[in-house]
Amino acid sequence: MRTIRFLLFKEFRQIFRNRAILPLIFVVPIVQLIILANAATYEIKGLKLYWVDHDLSASSRLLYSKFEASSYFEITGTGFDKRAGEAALMRDQADILLEVPSNFERDLMREGSAGIQLLANAVDGVKAGLGTAYAQAVIGGMNVQLLSEQRLPALPTAGGRPAKLDITFSNWFNPHLDYKTFMVPGILALLVTLIGSFLSSMNIVREKELGTIEQINVTPIRKYQFIVGKLMPFWIIALFELAFGLVIAKLLYDIPFVGSLWLLFGFAGLYLLVVLGIGLFISTITETQQQAMFVSWFIMMIFVLMSGMFTAIENMPGWAQQITYLNPIRYFIEVIRMVMLKGASFNDIQWHVGVMAGYALVINALAVWNYRKRLS
Amino acid sequence: MKPPIEVNSLTRRFGSFVAVDNISFAVERGEIFGFLGANGAGKTTAIRMLCGLLAPSAGRAYVAGYDVKKQADQVKRHIGYMSQRFSLYQDLTVRENIHFYGGIYGLSPKALQAKTTQMLEELDLESSSHTLIRDLPLGWKQKLAFSVAILHDPQIVFLDEPTGGVDPITRRQFWDLIYEAAHRGVTVFVTTHYMDEAEYCDRVSIMVDGRIEALDTPAALKKAYGAGSMDEVFVQLARPAGKTAK
Numbered sequence: 128m129r130t131i132r133f134l135l136f137k138e139f140r141q142i143f144r145n146r147a148i149l150p151l152i153f154v155v156p157i158v159q160l161i162i163l164a165n166a167a168t169y170e171i172k173g174l175k176l177y178w179v180d181h182d183l184s185a186s187s188r189l190l191y192s193k194f195e196a197s198s199y200f201e202i203t204g205t206g207f208d209k210r211a212g213e214a215a216l217m218r219d220q221a222d223i224l225l226e227v228p229s230n231f232e233r234d235l236m237r238e239g240s241a242g243i244q245l246l247a248n249a250v251d252g253v254k255a256g257l258g259t260a261y262a263q264a265v266i267g268g269m270n271v272q273l274l275s276e277q278r279l280p281a282l283p284t285a286g287g288r289p290a291k292l293d294i295t296f297s298n299w300f301n302p303h304l305d306y307k308t309f310m311v312p313g314i315l316a317l318l319v320t321l322i323g324s325f326l327s328s329m330n331i332v333r334e335k336e337l338g339t340i341e342q343i344n345v346t347p348i349r350k351y352q353f354i355v356g357k358l359m360p361f362w363i364i365a366l367f368e369l370a371f372g373l374v375i376a377k378l379l380y381d382i383p384f385v386g387s388l389w390l391l392f393g394f395a396g397l398y399l400l401v402v403l404g405i406g407l408f409i410s411t412i413t414e415t416q417q418q419a420m421f422v423s424w425f426i427m428m429i430f431v432l433m434s435g436m437f438t439a440i441e442n443m444p445g446w447a448q449q450i451t452y453l454n455p456i457r458y459f460i461e462v463i464r465m466v467m468l469k470g471a472s473f474n475d476i477q478w479h480v481g482v483m484a485g486y487a488l489v490i491n492a493l494a495v496w497n498y499r500k501r502l503s
Numbered sequence: 504m505k506p507p508i509e510v511n512s513l514t515r516r517f518g519s520f521v522a523v524d525n526i527s528f529a530v531e532r533g534e535i536f537g538f539l540g541a542n543g544a545g546k547t548t549a550i551r552m553l554c555g556l557l558a559p560s561a562g563r564a565y566v567a568g569y570d571v572k573k574q575a576d577q578v579k580r581h582i583g584y585m586s587q588r589f590s591l592y593q594d595l596t597v598r599e600n601i602h603f604y605g606g607i608y609g610l611s612p613k614a615l616q617a618k619t620t621q622m623l624e625e626l627d628l629e630s631s632s633h634t635l636i637r638d639l640p641l642g643w644k645q646k647l648a649f650s651v652a653i654l655h656d657p658q659i660v661f662l663d664e665p666t667g668g669v670d671p672i673t674r675r676q677f678w679d680l681i682y683e684a685a686h687r688g689v690t691v692f693v694t695t696h697y698m699d700e701a702e703y704c705d706r707v708s709i710m711v712d713g714r715i716e717a718l719d720t721p722a723a724l725k726k727a728y729g730a731g732s733m734d735e736v737f738v739q740l741a742r743p744a745g746k747t748a749k
Contacts, residue, residue, distance in 0.1 A: 136603070
């Protein structure tokens with residue numbers, strides 16, 4: 128125990144003396160929470176719409192005013208020539224081209240339905256999908272208005288069925304559909320992960336690079352003492368980061384925290400054993416900080432992109448969904464969202480706890496085994 | 504009583520390559536034992552085995568009375584070690600380094616305090632006790648590293664090229680520290696590439712291709728090889744090995 132205490136003293140002194148790492152510990156959470164929480168959103172506003180109107184009727188103008196009023200669209204160009212609109216699409220001056228045909232009002236009045244053409248720039252598939260969906264919603268809105276004004280017989284229209292059902296939404300756990308409420312817990316999870324994996328693996332490899340590990344190896348320090356002494360500082364710092372990040376999230380965005388703090392920190396402590404184990408494992412297979420950095424970065428990038436933070440896991444293909452079960456970040460992001468926003472109890476997350484405990488055992492056993500093998 | 508270091512037919516193989524080939528010798532208490540050899544002769548492998556870092560493939564070695572294969576932990580507890588690569592933490596101060604190494608060898612807080620004061624006084628480092636190691640001149644670092652290596656009063660200290668890159672005056676001062684330690688009864692096991700330093704040793708062994716080719720006092724070696732200096736002795740012994748290696 129005493130040996131570990133001396134090791135911890137040494138590690139904390141070195142970490143707090145490191146001019147690159149110490150500021151990062153405070154700057155990273157602030158920057159991530161300010162920039163990422165505001166920037167990383169799925170909502171798309173101000174889609175650039177190019178309007179081609181061959182009809183110039185009251186109905187087409189009504190539709191135009193609907194689009195103008197919508198905050199999702201910004202009409203960046205109008206014209207009578209579809210080719211000019213297509214050129215705008217090509218030059219990225221428009222995201223969506225909407226073409227009203229010349230007999231739009233006539234068809235609408237006479238036949239009860241009329242076609243409108245939407246062309247979307249689908250380089251960004253998500254944007255194109257959302258854009259056309261928003262556009263259909265606006266067009267659907269006009270359908271409802273026309274119906275209620277009795278200008279149209281209740282026939283099937285462009286949007287599908289005439290809207291007879293009035294649907295009322297109630298958004299649980301995030302009533303205003305605020306993206307920050309959704310993103311911030313994920314960002315906090317990311318923060319904890321980065322500190323745990325990058326710093327711990329780099330720290331161990333650093334001793335190899337400097338040669339001081341040789342000195343440590345000839346002292347009576349046991350392997351487990353060395354490992355505990357190396358990993359525990361980052362376990363503590365990462366939990367501190369989580370607390371620090373939560374305070375910032377509360378102050379900046381007033382993110383709700385419905386569940387139990389103890390449960391979240393308990394799970395975070397368990398989760399960190401997994402992340403630190405990965406860091407330890409990386410340190411056993413690398414010799415220099417550069418290698419460690421590169422391997423960590425490679426693994427973390429895959430983990431982060433497949434964590435469900437930016438893209439919903441449900442939208443991934445089946446095989447990719449299976450892979451995410453191996454991704455520890457996935458579990459932490461689910462739990463932090465569940466606990467913070469839904470107030471999940473231990474019973475709700477016991478599956479996650481079980482998986483993480485097993486994961487921690489396996490990865491640490493593997494790392495320690497590899498660590499010993501390399502030494503002899 | 505057993506000698507501090509006793510080596511019997513020690514061998515270490517890496518696959519088919521024999522790095523250390525059946526070496527045997529003993530080192531007496533308080534002796535300064537020079538362990539020489541060209542690069543790649545097997546010195547480092549031999550030292551690693553004696554320090555309990557590497558298990559021998561065959562043969563026996565006892566260090567401080569403990570079997571290096573079966574009692575590596577006890578061996579580590581009773582030896583000091585200073586490596587050719589600098590072994591103190593650059594980003595810790597003089598005092599913090601002493602405190603750390605003293606602590607992990609289990610010195611009591613009281614003993615640690617007394618040792619620290621004594622060491623800083625002896626090395627004339629009192630005014631620099633809060634200086635980071637990286638800000639100390641290399642010579643000071645090496646002397647401090649040696650003192651830290653014998654902080655816990657080990658019976659034996661292993662020095663692996665301790666004076667690499669140090670100026671001649673500091674090297675001389677460094678050897679004064681070694682003599683002092685040997686006088687107190689510490690056994691010194693040292694490797695070096697400086698042949699003038701080999702002359703300072705009580706006895707010298709010269710390793711060639713994993714075997715000990717010669718082992719005697721510097722004076723006897725010079726006589727046996729009809730050489731004027733240890734440098735000539737070393738070149739005579741090590742050169743054939745260098746040729747075959749190419």
